[in-house]
Amino acid sequence: MRSTLFVIPLDLRIPLGPLGSIPLFGLGLLLAIWILLGVVAFVFVVRKHGWKSLPISTLMIWGIVAVLIHEAPRLVPQVPVYGYGTMLFLGFLTAAWVAARRLTHYGYDGEIAWDVGMWGFIAGILGARLFFIAQYSERFFIQGRSTAEVLKSLVNLPDGGLVFYGGLIGGVLGYFVFCYFRRVRPLAFADIAITSLFIGMAFGRIGCLLNGCCYGDVCDLPWAVTFPQNSVPYVSELQRGLLTVSAAHSLPLHPTQLYSSISSAMLVLLTWVYYPYRSQDGEVLAVGWLTYPVLRFTVEFLRGDEIGRFGTSLTISQWVSLVMFFGAVIYCFWLRQRRHSTHPLLQSVQLPPARAAA
Numbered sequence: 220m221r222s223t224l225f226v227i228p229l230d231l232r233i234p235l236g237p238l239g240s241i242p243l244f245g246l247g248l249l250l251a252i253w254i255l256l257g258v259v260a261f262v263f264v265v266r267k268h269g270w271k272s273l274p275i276s277t278l279m280i281w282g283i284v285a286v287l288i289h290e291a292p293r294l295v296p297q298v299p300v301y302g303y304g305t306m307l308f309l310g311f312l313t314a315a316w317v318a319a320r321r322l323t324h325y326g327y328d329g330e331i332a333w334d335v336g337m338w339g340f341i342a343g344i345l346g347a348r349l350f351f352i353a354q355y356s357e358r359f360f361i362q363g364r365s366t367a368e369v370l371k372s373l374v375n376l377p378d379g380g381l382v383f384y385g386g387l388i389g390g391v392l393g394y395f396v397f398c399y400f401r402r403v404r405p406l407a408f409a410d411i412a413i414t415s416l417f418i419g420m421a422f423g424r425i426g427c428l429l430n431g432c433c434y435g436d437v438c439d440l441p442w443a444v445t446f447p448q449n450s451v452p453y454v455s456e457l458q459r460g461l462l463t464v465s466a467a468h469s470l471p472l473h474p475t476q477l478y479s480s481i482s483s484a485m486l487v488l489l490t491w492v493y494y495p496y497r498s499q500d501g502e503v504l505a506v507g508w509l510t511y512p513v514l515r516f517t518v519e520f521l522r523g524d525e526i527g528r529f530g531t532s533l534t535i536s537q538w539v540s541l542v543m544f545f546g547a548v549i550y551c552f553w554l555r556q557r558r559h560s561t562h563p564l565l566q567s568v569q570l571p572p573a574r575a576a577a
Contacts, residue, residue, distance in 0.1 A: 221429050222450075224300045229292045245292045253288055257281050277333065302429030310422025311340050314415035321411050327564050331403065335412070338397040339390040346389015353385075390416075407564045410494060410503035417486040417507065424480035435473025436523035437461075443471035455524070473521045482514040499559050501550075508547040512540035 232240040233248055241248050291298070315336035319329030394412070398405045427433040431450040445468040446452040452469040456462045461470060490507050497503055516537050519525070525534040533541075 221302050222431060224302050224305060224429075227298045227300060229295065229297055242292070244288060246289060250285065250288045253285055257285070277330070280337070303426035303432075306422045306426030306429065307344075307419075310419035310426075311336060313422065314419040317418060318411055318415040321414075322564070325411075325564075331401070331408075331564075332411075332415070334401070335394060335397045335403075335408070336415075338393040342393025342396075343386040343390035346392070347386030350385020350388070402565060404500065404562055404564060406501035406504065407562050410490075410497060410500060413504050413507040414487055414490040414494070417483045417490065417511075421480045421483035421487065424476045424483065427479075428474065428476035432524070433476050433479070433522065434524050435475035435478075435521050437470050438473045438521075439471060440473070442474060444474045445469050445471055452523070472523060475518055475521050475523075478518050478521065479515075482518065486510060486514070497561065499554070499557070500561055501554050501557075505547065505551050505554055508550060509544065512544040512547070516540040516544075 229244045231243045233243055234240045243249050315333050318332035318336070322332055323329040394409075395405060397403070398408065424433070428444075431446050431452060434446065434452040447468050448466075450469065452472060453462065453466075456469055457464065457466075486507055489510065490503050493506055494503050519534050519537045519540070522534065522536075525536065527533055528535045528538060
């Protein structure tokens, strides 16, 4: 477990010998490098593709990062780099990059993947947080807390509190909104996007391991893991009377975070390999949609952080998995009745002839 990877002091200055020193953040070295890279990229894209090829989303991201670099020292004295957030960010970058490369391979603009990635990422984080708040509302709306304290707890992501199924719901809503405005065929793109979704999940679950959340039940297997004092598993076991205050770490637990990460990696391989053999749009989505809830339902039996719901031993995630699985079955029947072939990703273009059979 390593919830905080390292801490970046924002008042750090870079020595330049007899020239003195220059701030790293603010109006300093990092901002100069970022502006230089932005100008070089801007000139390269304009010369090669023209003004109209500049995606607005990319320009917005570049500008936001520049503002954050400049204003960072005024906002906070130092920035802790959290393991969970880092893995989410790496997962997003990897998933979007893979989707962009695949779109380019099949004759489409790879920027579509980055644009939909931003929509899905932001909507997914919001949905994951709202699902967690709804599931564990008693942790936030505590009697005696002021409104400011409640609001602070609601947005305090470094303490954890994201539920994948909530993120999936939010991400899907953001995805359909994006497809509607950009005139992208949702099913055609979903067959590519589902693989990238599982890539992001594989990274995210490693983040869960670093953060100490989504932990497993007690086990005596050789690959069992323990968590240090004051971690979420340690505190939970202490409250349940399974540990004494003198214990140096938690009991050995199933590394369910790694189980989930490995199962996500398996789904990446499955959906990637199946894609060239699909006979109609939405088939790869069906494969991922059917398989994921089965794997999630199974892993939940080894989790130690959730209790049964609705008078049963099944966790809330298992109940959602059941709903998701039966929804996938209905979707497969609908897809079979539809019997359509593959279509161009964009509604305004024809399918590239060289890739039509893929």
